[in-house]
Amino acid sequence: MPNETTPDAFDGPAAGDAAWPAAREVAHRAGARLLETAGASAHENIELDAAISRVLGRDVHAASEIPHFAASAMDGWAVAGAGPWRVLAGDARTTTALAPGQGVVIVTGSPLPEGATAVLRRERGRLAPGVGDAGELLHATEPLADFADVRPAGREARAGERLFAAGTKLTAGHVAAAAVAGLDSLPALRAPRVALVLTGDEVVTAGVPGHGLVRDAFGPVLPDAVRGLGGFVAGSVRIGDDHDATVEALGAADADVVITTGGTGHSGADHIRPALTELGARLLVDEIAMRPGHPALLARRPDGALVIALPGNPLAAMAALVTLGAPLLAGATGRPMPALQRAASTERFGPLPGRHRLVPARLDADEAGVRASAAAHRGPAMLRGLADSTSFMVVPPAGLEPGAGVDCVRLPWS
Numbered sequence: 001m002p003n004e005t006t007p008d009a010f011d012g013p014a015a016g017d018a019a020w021p022a023a024r025e026v027a028h029r030a031g032a033r034l035l036e037t038a039g040a041s042a043h044e045n046i047e048l049d050a051a052i053s054r055v056l057g058r059d060v061h062a063a064s065e066i067p068h069f070a071a072s073a074m075d076g077w078a079v080a081g082a083g084p085w086r087v088l089a090g091d092a093r094t095t096t097a098l099a100p101g102q103g104v105v106i107v108t109g110s111p112l113p114e115g116a117t118a119v120l121r122r123e124r125g126r127l128a129p130g131v132g133d134a135g136e137l138l139h140a141t142e143p144l145a146d147f148a149d150v151r152p153a154g155r156e157a158r159a160g161e162r163l164f165a166a167g168t169k170l171t172a173g174h175v176a177a178a179a180v181a182g183l184d185s186l187p188a189l190r191a192p193r194v195a196l197v198l199t200g201d202e203v204v205t206a207g208v209p210g211h212g213l214v215r216d217a218f219g220p221v222l223p224d225a226v227r228g229l230g231g232f233v234a235g236s237v238r239i240g241d242d243h244d245a246t247v248e249a250l251g252a253a254d255a256d257v258v259i260t261t262g263g264t265g266h267s268g269a270d271h272i273r274p275a276l277t278e279l280g281a282r283l284l285v286d287e288i289a290m291r292p293g294h295p296a297l298l299a300r301r302p303d304g305a306l307v308i309a310l311p312g313n314p315l316a317a318m319a320a321l322v323t324l325g326a327p328l329l330a331g332a333t334g335r336p337m338p339a340l341q342r343a344a345s346t347e348r349f350g351p352l353p354g355r356h357r358l359v360p361a362r363l364d365a366d367e368a369g370v371r372a373s374a375a376a377h378r379g380p381a382m383l384r385g386l387a388d389s390t391s392f393m394v395v396p397p398a399g400l401e402p403g404a405g406v407d408c409v410r411l412p413w414s
């Protein structure tokens, strides 16, 4: 998707300590521009088993009526006209038509024989000897309405009806519905290719870390989080705190979007900013007025690829991912800015002038509405709070009184 781009005023100047809402807007526009640049090559057909979390590039229509034949919704008898009914031998699979006064055994999902006017459930039918040579007759134990327990053809969709709109992010529900509609593939937008660059001399990937070392919190979860946001992790590298290695990794990553972790600070051990400068990348967001996640960056490489630099502190990185990554990947897959959910804060937050706070929280609904309960263990380097959460509350700079409404952003995996 990346392409040679000329700097222009599209994104505005680097936001320089951007306000939280402005950082989201810049990220969403930058993502949308990736999609514009890709044009027709952004579209592809995907098999159903690879479709979950992908975004539709075009509307999807029903190829035929759904269901495409009238069927029984219950086990019992297909019957024609008013009862009692004479029950034919065999079952609905071998009986193609019924005359009034006839019935035949049918199971759920079987096509209704021609002439059938209703299905009588097994538990609502009684077989009794008929008078004279009438043989055994089927009686309904309660009144039977016309078309009772029949699934008519086309009840769920007419042929040609739009099932899902372009821009829909596909869930298991969409994919199952597409399969029932007889579709083998879906017209998707190509998932933006994301390359991960995980930095840090002190980061280890197995076991209990030794003194001064930390276990990598990102490698095991970012691929799934990126997929949840509509992207696809195509590659991942780990580098130490080294300038040349950072320049090489950021420059060489073959992707639409590069996501880095750590090294966003201004110390001698932090190499993301100098590497972006050396690569000639343009900063679109240069830090965000938020806590945690303040040092996060968004930049565009000269070839058009976008770079999201997440801070090393794990909770801060996740806060930055929902702030920059979610809008960016929404824009890059033709979707609007991810919606914020409104909830009532159960807790008081004092003011923090000029800064939004992202607080991991659980959202619960009851008859009074949706409540956001901030998690315990929510320091920037902690993760237990995140584990207990479904969202981040976005506490405005003025703070919040208990019960006051607050916007919340969903976690990528919730």
Ligand SMILES: Nc1nc2c(c(=O)[nH]1)N[C@H]1C(S)=C(S)[C@@H](COP(=O)(O)OP(=O)(O)OC[C@H]3O[C@@H](n4cnc5c(N)ncnc54)[C@H](O)[C@@H]3O)O[C@H]1N2
Residues within 6 Å of the ligand: 198, 199, 200, 202, 203, 214, 215, 216, 217, 218, 219, 261, 262, 263, 264, 265, 266, 270, 292, 293, 294, 295, 310, 311, 312, 313, 314, 316, 380, 381
């Ligand atoms: N003098 C200042 N120091 C710091 C500031 C500041 O404004 N002035 N900002 C703080 C904030 S806020 C954050 S957030 C961090 C940003 O740090 P970096 O992005 O430079 O990340 P590192 O320094 O590489 O690491 C920070 C922290 O995160 C741990 N880490 C790194 N990678 C991983 C990983 N894969 N899994 C788990 N943990 C990881 C790392 O060990 C450090 O503990 O800077 C503050 N300092």
Ligand code: MOO
Residues within 6 Å of the ligand: 291, 292, 293, 294, 295, 311, 313, 315, 316, 380, 381
């Ligand atoms: O972004 Mo940092 O985690 O606020 O400490």
